[in-house]
Amino acid sequence: MDDKTQLILNFINESSSNMPYVLKDKLIRDGKELKYRFEFEEIKNSIDEFIEGNELNRFIVLPGIRGVGKTTLLYQAYYYLLNEKHILPDQIIYLSCDDLNNIVDCNIREIVDIYLNNQFNTQLRLLDKEIFLLIDESQYDKNWSMSGKIIYDRSEKIFMVFTGSSALNLEYNADAARRMFKRVVTPLNYNEHLKLKYDYSNINLGNSLVSLILNGEEQNAIKYENEMNRDLINNIKYNFNDWDEYLKYGGFPILARKINFRRLSTNIVDMIEKVVNTDMVAIKNFTFENQTNSNRILRYLALQNAGDLSQNNLAKYLKTSQANVKNILDILEKTHLIFSIEAYGTSSKRMKKTKKYYFATSSIRNALSENSGNTINDIKQYGGILLENHVASILFNFTQRGNDCFTLYYDANKKRNVDFILQRDFKNPVPIELGRGRKDKKQITHAINSYGADYGIIISDTTTNIEKHNNIIYVPPKTFSFL
Structure with a gap:
């Protein structure tokens, strides 16, 4: 056995032997299990179907911005397999490619081959028992998608969940894309936040808001909104400043555990820097100069009115080309730190008009503003800017959660323009x-x-x-955040 093989086996064995302690440390708070993000139900259902013989969704890819709870989802999947489905520990492989990469180059396919050969004296094509592969920080294997494709094609006995930062969106093999089920793990809406922090959820309100937007039907939404307000009033743990805190610091599970808001903002800024300094640097031909430019663009965006951006002015400010600015913005979008929306109208109008850019959460904008020195002194104006970013992100995430028939636009009319237009297929906007x-x-x-x-x-x-x-529906911001 060569040294590399031994290192990999030692790493897997150590990870497996430590897992009971890790699960206890990561999934238990104050003697209670952490609550699940709604994405866990999809993972759980796919596991159940796989065990029952349905091999359709056995390659799940969960990209998402750092800090939204992807690692916790893997721990919860491991716990579910071990304790609910009674899968033997040697049939579950959990790996953090980030940690392994500090020892040897992470190659997921090679790791699986080594493990199967040494643990079961077999190979992918001959595997006769179910194996569950839970891979975190998958992007540290530069060929992660090809590794997943090969494993998928060579054995129907392996169930895979690959998670990682949004760098997973930057490059992946087209053939692999046809085999994987990709579900972006978006920042938490207010319902998910309440579920994690107060163990309260009102999924009916979220569903009725979808109907309100789709069809203008408000009666069910009013019913479940009243239920939600009554429930929160009667919840003695609920802090009535909670929604304002969520607007400034929310979207990430960490808010459910921390009350030091300055530290929360610092954590968010640290996350942003890791995306720029680690994820984006891994991209071919992404220079140190553009690393610096990326940080400056993000801070520039944070100090402007919501959505306002002139790529020409930004290029002059950075002393670079407009083409380079566009390239950086495109990559920042793929990391999910920011997103853009186009002007509503014909395709030619959308091409002529500049895009509007927003941060993935209002908390990212708030953290960067606090870190860079907020130039807006009017509290009401600043609150309005955060709210616009928040509503934009709630609507954008809604279009990303399997709602492909929806597209979000901004209104480019010069007079009496509204903030957003949501279009569903060929129906009225x-x-x-x-x-x-x-x-x-x-x-x-x-x-x-x-x-x-x-x-x-x-x-x-x-x-x-x-x-x-008449034909106008008024919705409070807190209620809308359940969408």
């Missing part, structure tokens, strides 16, 4: 406006008439409950 301390309906009325919409939505902090007046 839904204009969405932020109220920001007022109940003015001129803009939404203009958008309804201009675009032939059946109704419009105003997300307004001037109402504490959902209201519908």
